[in-house]
Amino acid sequence: MTAGFAILALLTVASAVAAMTLRNLVHCALALAVAFAGLAAIYLQLSAQFVGFAQILVYVGAVAILIVFAILLTRSGEPVAGSVFSGSWIAGVGIAAAVFAVLTAMIRSSRGLARRIPEPPQAAVRDIGDQMMSQYVLPLEVVGLLLTAALIGAVLIAMREKDRP
Amino acid sequence: MTPLSGYLILSAMLFAIGLAGALIRRNAIMVLVGIEVMLNAANLNFIAFWRYGHNPQALTGVMFVIFSIAVAAAEAAVGLALIISIYRHYKTTDVEKINSMKG
Numbered sequence: 001m002t003a004g005f006a007i008l009a010l011l012t013v014a015s016a017v018a019a020m021t022l023r024n025l026v027h028c029a030l031a032l033a034v035a036f037a038g039l040a041a042i043y044l045q046l047s048a049q050f051v052g053f054a055q056i057l058v059y060v061g062a063v064a065i066l067i068v069f070a071i072l073l074t075r076s077g078e079p080v081a082g083s084v085f086s087g088s089w090i091a092g093v094g095i096a097a098a099v100f101a102v103l104t105a106m107i108r109s110s111r112g113l114a115r116r117i118p119e120p121p122q123a124a125v126r127d128i129g130d131q132m133m134s135q136y137v138l139p140l141e142v143v144g145l146l147l148t149a150a151l152i153g154a155v156l157i158a159m160r161e162k163d164r165p
Numbered sequence: 166m167t168p169l170s171g172y173l174i175l176s177a178m179l180f181a182i183g184l185a186g187a188l189i190r191r192n193a194i195m196v197l198v199g200i201e202v203m204l205n206a207a208n209l210n211f212i213a214f215w216r217y218g219h220n221p222q223a224l225t226g227v228m229f230v231i232f233s234i235a236v237a238a239a240e241a242a243v244g245l246a247l248i249i250s251i252y253r254h255y256k257t258t259d260v261e262k263i264n265s266m267k268g
Contacts, residue, residue, distance in 0.1 A: 005167045009175045016179055016202055020186035025194065032198055039179075039205055046172075046216045051208075051230050058234050063201065063241050070194050070245040074252040085189045086261060092188030100181035107173045113217075117167070121221035128224060128231075136228055143235045150239035154246035160253070 004045060012038035023084055025071045033064040047120040050128050172213035179206035193251065193258045197244045204237045 012035050019031035036059035043052035070076075086092070107113070132140055180203050187199030208230045215226025252258050 002167055005171060009171075013175070013178055013182070016182045019198060019202070020182055020190070020195070025192065028195060028198065032202075035202070036205065039209060042172075042175075042209065043212055046212050048212050048216065048227055048230075051212060051227055051234075054231060054234055055208075058238050059201075059205070062238060066241055066245055067194060067198060070248055073249050074194070074258045076192055076194060076258055084191055084195075086191050089189040093185050095188060096181045096185035099184055100177055103177035103180070104174055107170050107177065113169045113173070117217060118221065121216075128227060131224055131228065132231075139228075139232055143232055147235060147239055150243050154242040157243065158246035158249045 005042070008038050008042050008045065012042065024079070025076045026068065029064060029067045029071060032067065033060050036060050036064065050125050169213060169217040172209060176206045176209040176213070179203075179209065191259050191261055193248045193260050193263070194245070196260060197241065197248065200244075201237065201241060204233065204240075208233055 015031045015034040015038060019028045019035055022028045022031060036055060040052045040055040040060065043049075043055055183199045183202030183206060185199070186202065187196050190196055190199065211226045211230045211233070215221055215224075218226070248258060251263060255263055257263065
């Protein structure tokens with residue numbers, strides 16, 4: 001295990017835990033942005049440059065800002081009385097720990113996992129663009145349609161209903 | 166060199182953290198954030214398997230993650246719009262208080 005991976009993994013996990021446990025929701029959103037940035041750095045370390053920068057653009061740039069806006073619009077940034085966790089939090093943590101234990105046991109017991117990293121592939125952005133316009137052109141169009149539908153749907157849902165009987 | 170299992174265990178850890186957050190937080194926005202963290206854990210698995218796989222030139226894992234990021238962005242936008250709409254109706258985002266279907 002390299003030092004770079006250890007530092008990035010520690011940063012990502014610590015900020016994800018902070019995002020899930022902090023009381024103030026604005027702090028949660030900031031910790032979440034740090035976790036997304038750590039993941040983007042791990043993608044860059046795995047020589048997936050395009051995905052790393054897309055992660056920074058979409059998650060750190062757009063999704064984190066969207067979450068901050070939702071927090072401000074719903075006045076969730078104000079301190080709440082009582083616990084921020086639900087009453088059955090022990091069951092939730094237990095389920096998550098069980099899922100993690102099962103996944104880790106499976107990973108540890110699988111024999112076929114590669115131990116050595118292959119030579120870095122020449123995954124230039126040009127190749128990604130070529131494939132996206134040839135082999136994956138139908139999924140690309142479907143995703144474009146999905147994003148348009150989501151855009152219209154989000155605006156319609158969040159629009160204030162004025163002329164309601 | 167980090168073995169592939171290092172990335173897989175990191176991804177499992179992130180998935181468990183996101184699942185715990187989605188299950189135990191009372192604020193609906195934080196439930197959505199937990200789901201986003203789980204999606205990111207899945208993306209990390211795709212990239213790790215692509216990088217350590219036998220045929221990285223095919224770019225299959227990278228393509229899947231790009232489309233997955235697009236779908237996750239759409240999901241976050243619609244989910245947060247729903248939460249804002251629910252907040253306007255109930256004046257709260259506490260998922261334990263939003264318990265009636267029509268009111």
